[in-house]
Amino acid sequence: MMCFAISPNKANRLFWLGRYTERVYTSLHQLRKCYDQMIDGNAEGYINYYNIMNINNQYSDVPSFTSGLMYDKGNPASLISSLEAANDNAILLREEIMSETLSYIQMSRVKLDQAAVSSQSNITELQSITDYLLAFWGSVDERIFDERIKNFLETGRLVEYIDMHIRFDYNYHRISEAFEKLCRCYKVEEGMFDNSKLIKLESMLNADSYLPGDTTYKYTLLKYLNELITV
């Protein structure tokens, strides 16, 4: 007989696997932008990154900024911490996501570990991790047939996507489209959402009320978003 029940722990892991893979993906994108600015001697991007991600600025120069953001396991916002968190969840979900899908997280981890050992500071050398993460999501689409399992992953991915896009002031339309998708996830698994937060987010993310320049507004939006999922 097939198992249709999904334990709360499994749902939680799927959600966080989705979030952390998206965090690594978007962080890589942001760090490539910072690196590009740094080529011209401008370290502002890194400083902004630290501020946006609420990390204490404990690094003194550009090489320590880059290595800290990429390889510092003590820094919860570093790439390596996020990827380890993704891996910690993925490894517990092998039977749901399948070894092939898991392999893209494993390869990302191996690549990042190798880069850490050689203190690779050129972020563009980590392009293969971006490629693996895209392949990971392709594999999720291709190999996972259980709509609920996919939905937990997708919900995590979208929550993180919206979170990072709000923090980094991405275009409103991208945020609003992601939110629409998130509402479709709600229709599949209503029980995992806090309805009151969803209503508040719907209202705040309305085009007429969107105020990205207002710090309090942004803080409140992120707060509701991060309290939206209850698994």
Next chain:
Amino acid sequence: MDALVDSRDTVNKWLERFGVRFGVYKDGVFNEQLFPFDSIPRVITKSDWDFLEKGLIQRVDALNKFLYDIYHEKNIIKCGIIPEEFIYSSKGYMPECEGIIPSKNIYSHISGIDLVQGKDGKWYILEDNLRIPSGASYPMIARTVSRKVSPDTFMNNTVADNRNYSSLIKDMMDYVNADRGISVILTPGRYNSAFFEHSFLAEKTGATLAFPGDLIVEDDFVYYQGLYKQRQRVGAIYRRVSDEYLDPLSFDPSSLLGVPNIMQAYKKGNVAIVNGLGNGVADDKGIYYFVPKMIEFYLDEIPILQNAPTYLPYFENDYKYILNHIDELVIKDVSEAGGYGVLFGRDLSADKLEELKNLIIKEPRRWIAQEVIDFKDLEILEGEERVERKADLRAFVITGETTRVWKSGLTRFSRNPNSFVVNSSQGGGFKDTWVLEK
């Protein structure tokens, strides 16, 4: 085969890609390591395999009958074949299992039988693992990868396909499943040394991987708990949690890994537990000595496979022999596993030998002694060079509707040229095991 041998690094890269690792605790710190794969396979000829297969089925069938007998009539004790103190002083004997009839009367569904081949070509059984034998998934995934990396090797050699291990397990679980419930693999969690295997077998058998807390017992039935109070009846549990931690209400009350009241469900036949509880009494190193006698007693057959020559200090003659030849023997502590508690007399100083003698005199039941088998070395790759190392073979015997031997096995080898200890926890690696079809 050379193409495959030359592809060792490529195979290992693939294994890394699939997260084929095992966990080791050292000095209180957990580390996940890759399990080094050596691409030179152990090759077993068809005639050798046919012989081994018969012997292994015979042995496991006898062990299953022994387990039933011990927890029911105890005829083997009544007939004086095994002294009762060997049973009741065994750490693996569980009085709580008295009178329980497991689903389909099977105790050892997955038996890991460790063998070595002597230089004379004879196979010897080193030990029986009937509790939670692990390791089959490593050669299974290594074969999958090897066939990708070097297809010609398998076109040119008639090697039995070993990728059916998961279907053997699935069929067995379906057979013993109580009332068509779901099948689960119960893992203690990520920090168990064999977690890779738990998750990989769940994937390949289609069973649900259950963690501590995912299962509950209500009215003597086991359920998998889902979100929103959804739950599903569980019919078979392939548990990778030791007996003593499986039910805190029956065994170790401090266990956080078990399922409270699972013993009640098991007793009532409402769930099959793979492997059964109480199997430790049959794979006790002291009981091992008696397995050939069990085969004669229960099956009325002559044992096909030999034990390594073994002495029990419990018997007067053996006791004297052991004390007089301690420097030539390998002495094993029956309460240890994983290659620990194994002492080679020839490696001990005079003082240490004397100390060991005193321990044997003090607690004769705790020890067995075996002749050192000069077992056949297998070639491994050390860098680019071929060198010979000690290796054993763990054969996996699956008992469901029938007893079947998986046509492969886990060949573990020592990387240390002077060591006979092949356990992965002590730095060993593994090889694929080829069983030739012709």
